[in-house]
Amino acid sequence: MRNKSPSFYGGISFRLAVIGIVLAFVVSFVMSSFQVYIDYKAQSRQLDILIDQVVEVATPPAARAVHTLDEELALEVASGLLSYDSIDNVAIRDERGDTLAQVKRQTPIAHTNNWLSRVIAGESFVHTSPLRVEEFEQSGSLVFSVDKGQALASFYERSEVSLLVGAVRNLILVLFLFIAFYFILTKPLVRLSQEINAIDPDRPGVNRLTPLESHRGDELGTVISSVNQLLDVVELSLAKRRAIELALRKSEEHLRQIVDSLPVLIGARNLDGYYLFANRMLANTLGYSAEQMHQMPVKQLLSRSTQDVDALLHNDRRVICDGEEIDLEEEGFIAADGSQRFLQTHMMPLDYYDEKVCLIVSVDVTERKKAQAKMEHMAHHDALTGLANRLQLVERLEHEATRARRHGYYGAVLFIDLDKFKNINDSLGHPVGDRVLQQVAARLQSAVRREDLVARLSGDEFVVVLTVLDRDIELAGLRAGEISEKIRKLVSAPVHCQEMELRVSCSVGIAIYPDKDNGVHELLRYADTAMYQVKEKGRDAIEFFNQEMANKVSRQLVMEGDLHHAIELEQFELYYQPKLNVQTGELVGAEALLRWHHPDKGAISPMEFIPVLEASGLILQVGQWVIEQACLQLECWGKLGLWRPGMRLSVNISPRQFRRQRFADDVVATLARFELPPDSLDMEVTEGIVIQHVDETIETMTALQNHGVSFSLDDFGTGYSSISYLKRLPVSSLKIDKSFVGDITVDRSDRVLVETIITMGRLLDLELVAEGVEHEEQLDILKEYGCQFYQGYYCSPAVNADAFRFFLDRGAQ
Known part of the structure; x- marks a missing residue:
């Protein structure tokens, strides 16, 4: 609002004039008064001199008059004193105070300065002078009154003129000063004020x-x-x-847009429990506008959103009053639409304009929490069937075993494996197999109680943990057997999928817990061992784990440890069994056989340690070592000229070794490291290898065949013998299993089978090798049927490299 122009009486010129007049009058009055005072003092001194002169003249006659009591003289003296205009009353008194003579002016002299004389000196004063005679003491007194107004009349006249002239002079001076101030200062200032006001x-x-x-x-x-x-x-x-300000407004608007666009809930609450600020995400989540949130207390705003508003306000006070920063990892929140949210909140103090508030930044972690829950569920459950996985199985089984041991009751672990499920996957595809697994999982869950656990380990393997069966181990085992049989029947029921009726059976191994101090993994292994016993007996049955199985498992574990040491300490050795021509007896090659010489237990049969190598996976490392040792020996014999052209050294290849992805590449790399006689290495594979993934098998065999490796089909006739795949495989020879050769002299069926195999091999242009020939009668029959080669104890058992050199030397001769 603009200021109004000041009035004349409020202007500087008027105030300066007033101050000037006052100051001028004061100064003039002070100076005039001082001058009057000086003049007054001078006149007062002259008056005193005059009185002294009057007293000096009148005292002698007055004294004589008193002394002589001469009244006439006294009257004469008194009358004489009235001749002075300033004396208006005279009295002469004797020593006793009696008036001897007194004279008083009858008509006082008028003068115009009474006011001034009264102000300065008063109207009059009385002077008393003692009367003495020289030889006597005081004898009387002369008393007369003096009129100061008359005595100082000239002084008063001068003073009045001086004061009046000073006042007029000062008034004129002030007037000129006022005019000068007005034109020189006031008028320009007034215009300046008006311009400033405009x-x-x-x-x-x-x-x-x-x-x-x-x-x-x-x-x-x-x-x-x-x-x-x-x-x-x-x-x-x-x-x-x-x-x-424009930039700030734009910046503030941009910041507001950014804050409103952030996918987080941002607000500022004061100590009174009101929102001073809320971004769009927070307002939308609560279902209010920002303006409504400013006007409603937090208790009303969040009454439906949080369970404990008082705790929230308490946290606000801690932040605002104590300056704390609070992190809430997870707080439940109900949005305006009624959905359950989970927020991760950080609270910190903030100076917001003229007060301190609590700034709240909340991130909606609902999806992350759901994802975590899903991940946690996935971490403990099988993705296909929704059953518990191995991790949850181990945790739950540990808990149940501990609880059973503490409370003295028994439970059971059922290890379930579907029989020939691989045929469904291979023939109908994995989607159909997955559907079958889901149906089996549902049946398993329906067969047990809610407190029991059903888990899927991998592939077609399931585990069921039965809890609280009975305090008596025999009754608990009986109950476990009943449930297992129920499961077996449920699983065996037809599964309808894609208008097909599929049937699967299962093998169930049962282990009772708690069993001594065995842990979870031992329990699972025991149940797994019992299940494999079912597999060996023909599948589709149940089997309890017993002590013999435990001893077998224990022996396998001990042997597995010994096999690790055997690899590290190089306890393995290759033995060689000669392979001879049936007609001529000529040496045509050998089969390399793995032997293990234990330092304490001596020679251990391959029938014992080969299955353990297979089960533990050590067969991969040992199988590669066998190939390398065979190549090294072939290189040595070749350089010595003992390995003649056409001779072949056969090595056995395990199914697990053959199916390894880099098998062919590793063999080729090994062949490149040695200088082998041409076409001297032969690999023996079983029918179990070639029947699975025939195309991949043929590809691997062909790749190695291109590098001079030949293949023999070992134990022919004991597996899934089929001419349909035999004619496709790049094999050069068939090996007749010794189980047929052993009874060839006494069993007509074996003779027919051997004759059939030999005939079929010759028709397919394959070499025939008979294993396990121990008697001359067996050799004669083989010779009669047309078998080309044989090996067995009739010629020689497998011997070490030094002993086998005898056969090589004899063959060279």
Whole structure:
């Protein structure tokens, strides 16, 4: 709001004039008074001299008159004193105070200065002078009154003129000062005030103060110039401020847009429990507008959203009053749409304008929590069937075993494997197999109680943990057997999938817990061992784990440890069994056989340690070692000239070794490291290897055949013998299993089978090798049927490399 122009009486000139007049009068009065005072003192001294002279003249006659009591003389003296205009009453008294003579002026002299005399000296005063005679003491007194107004009349007249002249002079001076102040200062200041009042505060640069020619070089001109410069500076500052404010508004708007666009809930609450700020995400989540949130207390806003508003307000007080920062890892929250949310909140103090508030930044972690829950579920459950996985199985079984041991009851672990399930996957595809697994999982869950656990380990293997069966182990075993049989029947029921009726059976191994101090993994292994016993007996049955199985498992574990040491300490050795021509007896090659010489137990049969190598996976490492040792020996015999062209050394390849992805590449790399006689290495594979993934098998065999490796089909006739795949396989020979050769002399069926195999091999242009020939009668029959080669104890058992050199030397001769 602009200021109004000041009135004349409120102006500087009027106030200066008033002050000037007052000061002038005061100064003039003080100076005049001082001058009057000095003059008064001078007149007072002259009056005193006059009185002294009167006393000096009148005292002698008055004294004589008193002394002589001469009243006439006394009257004469008193009358004489009235001749002085300033004396108006005279009395002469004797020593006793009696008046001897007294004279008083009858008509007082009028004068015009009574007021001034009364102010300065008073109207009159009485003077008393003692009367003495030289030889006597005081004898009387002369008393007379003096009229100061009359005595100082000339002084008063001068003083009045002086005071009046001073007052008039000062008045004229003040008037001139007033006029001068008005034109020199007041009038320019009034115009300057009007111009300043006319300046627009929002646009100070539009109007300027008009310079005064008469004041160009004085202070007022400097003030006008400075004010104009100040207006320029203010105009520039305002322009900069407007630009800054515009930028700040834009920045604030952008920040507000950013804050409103953030996928987090941001708000600021004060100590009174009101939201001073809320972004769009928070407002939308609560179902209110930002304006509504400013007007409603938190207790009303969040009454449906949080369970404990008082705790929330308590946290606000901690942040605002104590300056703490609080992190809430997870808090439940109900959105306006009624959905359950989970927030991760950080609370911190913030100076918001003129008060301290609590800034709340919350991130919606609902999806992350769901993802974590899903991940946790996935971590403990099988993705296909929804059953517990191995991790949850181990945790739950540990808990149940501990609880059973503490409370003295028994439970059971059922290890379930589907029989020939691989045929469904291979023939109908994995989607159908997955559907079958889901149906089996549902049946297993329906067969047990809610407190029992059903888990899927891998592939077609399931485990059921039965809890709290009975306190008697025999009754608990009986109950476990009943449930297992129920499961077996349920699993064996037809599965309808894609208009097909599929049937699967299962083998169930049962282990009772708790069993001594055995852990979870031992229990699973025991149940697994019992299940494999079912597999060996023909499948589709149940089997309890017994002590013999435990001893067998224990022996296998001990042997597995010994096999690790055997590899590290190089306890393995290759033995070689000669392979001879049936007709001529000529040496045509050998079969390399793995032998293990234990330092304490001596020679261990391959029938014992080969299955353990297979089960433990050590067969991969040992199988590669066998190939390398065979190649090394062939290289040595070749350089010595003992390995003649056409001879072949056969090595056995395990199914697990053959199916390894880099098998062919590793064999080729091994062949490249040695200088072997041409076409000297032969690999014996079983029918179990070739019947699975025939195309991949043929590809691997062909790749190795291109590097001079030949293949023999070992134990032919004991497995899934089929001419349909035999004609496709790149094999060069068939090996007749010794189980057929052993009874060939006494069993007509074996003779028919052997004759059939030999005939079929010759028709397919394959070499025939008979294993396990121990008698001459067996050799004669083989010779009669047309078998080309044989090996067995009739010629020689497998011997070490040094002993086999005898056969090589004899063959060379």
